[in-house]
Amino acid sequence: MSTVTVEAAQGPALGDDLEAAPPGSFLVTLIIRRYIPEIDDEPRWQDFDVRVLPTDRILDALHKIKWEQDGSLTFRRSCAHGICGSDAMRINGRNRLACKTLIKDLDPSKPIYVEAIKGLPLEKDLVVDMEPFFESYRQIQPFLIASSAPPEGRERIQNAVARERFDDTTKCILCAACTSSCPVFWTDGQYFGPAAIVNAHRFIFDDRDEGSKVRLDILNDKEGVWRCRTTFNCSEACPRGIEVTKAIQEVKQALLTHRS
Ligand code: SF4
Numbered sequence: 001m002s003t004v005t006v007e008a009a010q011g012p013a014l015g016d017d018l019e020a021a022p023p024g025s026f027l028v029t030l031i032i033r034r035y036i037p038e039i040d041d042e043p044r045w046q047d048f049d050v051r052v053l054p055t056d057r058i059l060d061a062l063h064k065i066k067w068e069q070d071g072s073l074t075f076r077r078s079c080a081h082g083i084c085g086s087d088a089m090r091i092n093g094r095n096r097l098a099c100k101t102l103i104k105d106l107d108p109s110k111p112i113y114v115e116a117i118k119g120l121p122l123e124k125d126l127v128v129d130m131e132p133f134f135e136s137y138r139q140i141q142p143f144l145i146a147s148s149a150p151p152e153g154r155e156r157i158q159n160a161v162a163r164e165r166f167d168d169t170t171k172c173i174l175c176a177a178c179t180s181s182c183p184v185f186w187t188d189g190q191y192f193g194p195a196a197i198v199n200a201h202r203f204i205f206d207d208r209d210e211g212s213k214v215r216l217d218i219l220n221d222k223e224g225v226w227r228c229r230t231t232f233n234c235s236e237a238c239p240r241g242i243e244v245t246k247a248i249q250e251v252k253q254a255l256l257t258h259r260s
């Protein structure tokens with residue numbers, strides 16, 4: 001993790017009140033890949049100088065640009081705390097959540113490049129159409145499948161060891177950072193993608209679930225787990241630290257052994 005020495009406040013940016021510049025603030029340049037379908041034939045890069053604190057996040061800088069410089073800048077966010085998964089974007093060429101990326105952890109002496117995640121249809125600026133991503137997610141049936149009801153007034157009991165088996169993959173927030181960092185997904189568009197497999201894993205290895213065979217059959221498809229080339233992009237991209245490639249490997253292994 002890099003740290004920066006923050007110089008005294010520099011010159012004012014557009015929409016910046018120098019007298020109100022907070023101590024320790026400085027100017028950083030964000031170069032954002034813009035696309036407004038009503039006016040742009042192709043995406044274009046646009047520079048914005050914005051005053052930030054080192055502890056500000058990329059999301060804070062985007063808010064400042066939108067509120068103070070250009071209200072047309074479009075991006076998704078909801079929780080602003082790494083939980084909802086709505087603000088995955090490419091920041092300096094790497095998929096990250098804007099709300100979890102601190103300015104000081106980048107190199108703010110250089111411009112910071114921000115663009116939409118890849119492999120999904122671009123709708124506007126940093127917003128992509130997530131429907132193909134969620135369609136793959138729905139196909140793996142991401143819910144408990146059980147033929148019997150739980151005991152009257154009780155939950156389905158599971159011991160700690162059995163729960164641990166799929167603990168990692170319960171952490172997914174469906175941000176699509178993994179799937180949209182996968183070269184197979186970029187070139188193909190049909191591949192289920194890492195996130196769908198992670199969420200299948202969460203149920204395949206749950207000993208209360210009876211749908212493992214169904215999900216394994218789905219992922220045995222030519223667009224399923226065998227498309228994975230183990231590039232580890234997905235694991236590196238995951239903001240929740242999920243071992244995505246390992247989960248994919250475990251699903252492959254389950255298919256080979258027909259055990260879950
Ligand atoms: S596995 Fe990680 S990167 Fe992929 S969708 Fe879930 S939280 Fe996001």
Ligand code: FES
Nearest residue numbers: 080082084085099
């Ligand atoms: S805004 Fe919810 S995860 Fe970033």
